[in-house]
Amino acid sequence: MTDHNYDVVIAGAGIAGLTAGLLSARAGRRTRVLTGPALGGHLLSIEHIDGYPGFPDGIAGYDLCPIVQEQAVAAGAEFGATSVTSLAAHEGRWRVTTGEGELRAGVVVVATGTTSKALGIPGEARLRGKGVSHCASCDGPLLRSRAVGVVGGGDSALQEALTLARFASRVIVLHRGTTLSAQAAYRERLRDHQNLEVRTSTVVEEMLGDTVLTGVRTRTTTDGTETDLELAGLFVYVGLTPDTAWLNGTLDLDSSGGIPTDDAMRSRLPGLFAAGTVRSGSVGRAASAAGDGATAAVAADRYLSDGAWRV
Template identity: 40%
Template sequence: MYDLIILGSGPAGCTAGIYAVRAGLKTLIIAGSRWGGQPMTTTLVENYPGFPEGVQGPQLMTGMRKQAERLGAEIINSDFTEVDFSIRPLKIFIGEKYFQAKSVIIATGARSIWLDVPGESKLRGKGVSICATCDGFFFRDKNVMVVGGGDNAMEDALILAKIAKSVTVVHRRQEFRASKALQDKVFAEPKISIIWNGELVQYNGETKLDTVNLKLKAQNSKLQFKIKNIDINITMQQFINETMKQFGGGKLIKKERDYIIWQLPIDGVFVA
């Protein structure tokens, strides 16, 4: 029986683990098969204090994990499959096996959904990004393309409009799914232009993004677009559906647009 079980081992899970063991709590971190979370998929993190030259994402997360372990947290790399928060102690299942705890911190984070088109994996971090707040700085005074039509795409386009020379939003449909307020801001921003009914089908470039191929549905034509920087922001639906399944359908989680809303409070269950 643990005082605390933490679900997830990204920055939130590891930080919670470090604080918990230092507070004397017997702590288990269920790290997940993708331990370390999102920073494991990136290169240079420049905004983490204490690293004047920046730090590689995997190096940062290896350090956080080691720190939690050294202080006494137990860590297992499996994915939990189910939870039972209806009785106490709280139960976390990994298949048939389960662990019990007085408290649980959910730190399962988020997952980026990439476009999964040719050239993408090779050019990630080399002009292809999924986070304007993280990478916008590298796009200063450049021409940037944003792919997507939801709230996140609008927010990223607006962030990039403050930094980049120009922003082109490419969307598969004739209208955005984003909230009206965000759409209005995007339409009013002179630096942003929009390509409707366009689908990004390929990235080109060897060591850096050079051009992208767009398929334009309306004209049934293809276009090669010279662009050095792309920000992808498409729907998180698949991730939300998976998360809902793990946490017992709609009892704990409500979907609101592309976000998860936790139906708390439940005694002893927290979200980080």
């Protein structure tokens, strides 16, 4: 019979959860990593991770994450392809309810990351997956030589626009603000692509098309002009929401839904840690998420050794 008792259960297998799994298993703790819907998380769909140590030319998330998983498995971590649906404290340990039954753990590390925000405009729900996407490297190649739009003005939007410029005939970045907030390196790279255009002060009001996206209706905020643009794809990067709804009041969250922690990734509840972008104040980079995972695993090991929770 399977033993469902673990030292450490990790909810999430993005780079934060994978790194926490690796270090926890290396510390000799019986560790289970629950992957949720996507082993690799957001990185899985990123073709070129910028700024990750050790890879000066970038690396694809779908190459990096399986390597870290293999490393974690070699160290003894067990993986389960299921989601955590709730947590409850019970006699100094955690009861972890998953899609495949209940586990018990001395420590839980929440590394469930974020979900891309929707625009919440007419046509969006109907056309999601039918031209409306949050993943340029997944859906960009299907739109080769077509015109596509990108909504947003931050790092993610520009990085994905640069990926799309390799496939699409034309990429139009639609940004509601007057200036792009993305880092200078991305703004400078826009100039290398003649098929890439930026329209600021532009709001997307409606997605058009019955069964597939055929275009969008935009409004210019300066003078209210409405324009219909013909587009075969629209990629939306207008922010991220921490994946914490499933915690359902187990602990207090910040106003954005993130989990407040101290420097050791400890939440306010004994034995409950958070790592990566699900955490309040995360800087949102892959390297910082991996660092959070490592810190949580080391702090969890100490907690399991001395039982103390000094926040």
